Amino acid sequence: MSLLVVGSVALDSVRTPFGEQREVLGGSASYFAVSASYFTEVRMVGVIGEDFPEREIDLFRRRAIDIEGLERVPGRTFRWAGEYKYDLNEAITLDTQLNVFEYFQPKIPAKYTQSDYVFLANIDPELQLSVLQQIEKPKFVACDTMNYWIRGKIEHLKKTLQHVDLLTINDAEARELAQEPNMVKAVQAIRSMGPKTVVIKRGEYGALMFNEETRFFAPAYPLEEVYDPTGAGDSFAGGLLGYLASTDNISTETFRQGIILGSTMASFTVEDFSLNRLAFLTYAEIEQRFKEFKQLVHFEDLPVQPISTR
């Protein structure tokens, strides 16, 4: 099934305790699209400036991502600069330059208007909604956001959320959006805003899914080498949505499988800066890590009553 993503395509400058990279490929749509491209056909809507390097466009092409909706306009590409201290869970934003995003009016190519699965990656919620309004009856709409938009455009964000089936959001941002410190209550509040399923991303502590039926938790894969957590959340969403779209099934069971696959993809992203690892994976590597992941969380064989009554 077709999967459409709208989001940022960026040049990121990132500093972590393990090194620094300047003006490298980033953006929520880039991580999402490349991750999802291992599972299904992906279409990308976004904007870049005149300065966006051709070699990064080639990377999208090599992953067979449809970039007809990636517009190049006069001006500078969106830039984000961030830093992580030893707590790699928290990105400290040093600079956000919207540049070409400031005046962007997304125009959905005619062949995208029938997209079945849609991911509104982290971007101005007004743009998210304007994209959604151009799609005819999507089967499933997922969305991500961040504190920048929760603080700056809360009313627009709430309007967008009314049309969303799944929200993926960081722990702290969920509490901020719901204005509620207790996570279970925060999720209830968010579900009443529209999305019936909420996935809370907790960095190296994993991800939690809540829907009407169930709660499901996946830890993050314990890695020896973590260089740069940027894009982990979007790679996670790419694996999850890519899998849902490829099976064309949104049952709780498929979701659980998708969450493990999403966590698998995120684990590759953080092993190197930018998309240096994510964009060059083999299916054998993905399968191997997925198996290791299942082993890590597998305890269905344990007895239900391990404690004998005295």
Ligand code: AMP
């Ligand atoms: P994450 O998966 O949450 O680590 O997302 C990281 C990506 O989000 C980076 O590559 C940034 O380019 C992008 N980003 C950061 N701030 C914003 C923003 N305000 N709007 C859109 N994208 C952003």
